[in-house]
Amino acid sequence: MKKSVIARIKEWARLNSLWVLHFNSGACNGCDIEILDALTPRYDVERFGIRLKASPRHADVLLASGPVNHQSAARLKRIYDQMPDPKIVIAVGTCACSGGVFRGCYNIHSGIDSAVPVDAYITGCPVKPEAIIDAVAKLINKVKAA
Amino acid sequence: MNETLQVLFSLFIFPGLFGMVALALLADWVDRKVYARVQQRVGPMYTGKAGILQPLADVIKLLSKEDITPGESSKFMFNFLPLAAFAAVMSAALLLPIGFLNAYNSFPGDLLIMLYLLGLPTIVYFLAGWHSHSYFGIFGGVRAVTQLFAYEVPFLLAVLTPALLTGSWQLSEISRLSASHPLYLLAHLLAFTVAILGLQAKLERVPFDIPEAETEIVGGPTTEYSGRKLAVLHLTHELMFVVGSATLASIFLGGFGSGLWQFPLFLVKTFAIIFILSLMRAAAARMRIDQLIEFSWKYLAPMSCLQFLFIIVLKVLEIA
Numbered sequence: 001m002k003k004s005v006i007a008r009i010k011e012w013a014r015l016n017s018l019w020v021l022h023f024n025s026g027a028c029n030g031c032d033i034e035i036l037d038a039l040t041p042r043y044d045v046e047r048f049g050i051r052l053k054a055s056p057r058h059a060d061v062l063l064a065s066g067p068v069n070h071q072s073a074a075r076l077k078r079i080y081d082q083m084p085d086p087k088i089v090i091a092v093g094t095c096a097c098s099g100g101v102f103r104g105c106y107n108i109h110s111g112i113d114s115a116v117p118v119d120a121y122i123t124g125c126p127v128k129p130e131a132i133i134d135a136v137a138k139l140i141n142k143v144k145a146a
Numbered sequence: 147m148n149e150t151l152q153v154l155f156s157l158f159i160f161p162g163l164f165g166m167v168a169l170a171l172l173a174d175w176v177d178r179k180v181y182a183r184v185q186q187r188v189g190p191m192y193t194g195k196a197g198i199l200q201p202l203a204d205v206i207k208l209l210s211k212e213d214i215t216p217g218e219s220s221k222f223m224f225n226f227l228p229l230a231a232f233a234a235v236m237s238a239a240l241l242l243p244i245g246f247l248n249a250y251n252s253f254p255g256d257l258l259i260m261l262y263l264l265g266l267p268t269i270v271y272f273l274a275g276w277h278s279h280s281y282f283g284i285f286g287g288v289r290a291v292t293q294l295f296a297y298e299v300p301f302l303l304a305v306l307t308p309a310l311l312t313g314s315w316q317l318s319e320i321s322r323l324s325a326s327h328p329l330y331l332l333a334h335l336l337a338f339t340v341a342i343l344g345l346q347a348k349l350e351r352v353p354f355d356i357p358e359a360e361t362e363i364v365g366g367p368t369t370e371y372s373g374r375k376l377a378v379l380h381l382t383h384e385l386m387f388v389v390g391s392a393t394l395a396s397i398f399l400g401g402f403g404s405g406l407w408q409f410p411l412f413l414v415k416t417f418a419i420i421f422i423l424s425l426m427r428a429a430a431a432r433m434r435i436d437q438l439i440e441f442s443w444k445y446l447a448p449m450s451c452l453q454f455l456f457i458i459v460l461k462v463l464e465i466a
Contacts (some may be wrong), residue, residue, distance in 0.1 A: 006445070009206060010207075010210045012203065012206075012258035013202075013203040013204075013205075013207040013210065014207045014210065016192070016193040016199075016200070016203040016207075017193070017200070017203040017204045017207045019429065026439060036420070041185060041186040041187045043383045044182070044187040044188060045179070046182060046187065046189055046190060047188060047189070047190065047191040047192060047197070048191075048192060048201050049190055049192075049193050049204070053360075054360035054361070054364045054365055055360075055364045055365040055368070055370075055371040057214065057284075057365075057369065057370055057371060057376070058365060058368075058371075058372065058376060060207070060211075063163075066407075084211045084212035084213070084372040084373050085212040085215050086211070088213075103431075106319075
């Protein structure tokens, strides 16, 4: 199916300007440091138009790290609901994918997808910045193909 | 007929809507590139040539996103305020001493109208934060107004110095006179410095980004804004960046001349000031609100007063 010109412009704009919100739902801070690493001169994700934003209302992508615990689950859900459509959620780190070493603990949900729908999973403890950039590139290709 | 066409051209192409929006996006790109280069990064690269379409992509994306009005906010004001700020800055753009329209809307005292129109977005920020009814919005709005009291007086004094020196309150007259006397720039160098700092504070950029300090209060007044309304606020901010820089260029750097030379001169002088502001943003860290107020009233305000005295002395000795 061929897309209309307006739809193509919208898609181009959306994929070239992903504004990221970072939420720590109980991570050990390892993945969070790696997320910030991706913004530093060595990786510089602003090349692709990616910017770190503080408000969920401004964001397109939710980068969530850490196993979700009972306390952060409701907050994660609320932040997800506050983001305007269309939105993407990326689970960063093994804990965020499955609960990691904390899986089965009395206060732990098993990963981000127990609270909100997830579009991409990045494993690693902590994840490498290259892996985050790779995941974003794959996700962009997936959205383009769809 | 020809006259109508000229007015329409000024209203919609340059210095009207489309030209100004394009320049605002270009200024955003320059700002981000300079900021990135100072940090040893490259900045936007793949959206258009060297990322030049990046700001456009941002705005189109924001325009196409879901537009949320929070249930707690005052609906009418929340939706109306971004447009009010945009309209104020666009009107200010039309007052710039450039283009065909200037023959109609240039009058003695338009400098003050310009400054009021550029001051309006700050009030809109305050009201927007207040009416979004979120803690961060209210804190940001109150900080915006507190900051206004800190920088506005030194900024106004500094901007009125050229008016005193040239003996006119008309933008086109000030720029014409200061273009014919290049040494005027040396005479009010101090005022120029204060005005640059004041403009940076007016634009709420680092080191004066206290109202939207994202590490403290999320996004300040814009916290609850999304989609189209955020796009308009974002554009307003970038427009103010250009119009404010162009105002300073026209009153301190000798304006834009006349005829076909206007456009290149406008680009060079405006973007020189934009470049200075971008370097300042990259080089500094955020001040606290009390530090800013202390800095403005202890240093900036006396500096502008000193400059005022200096000009008066020059006038009395009949040097200028």
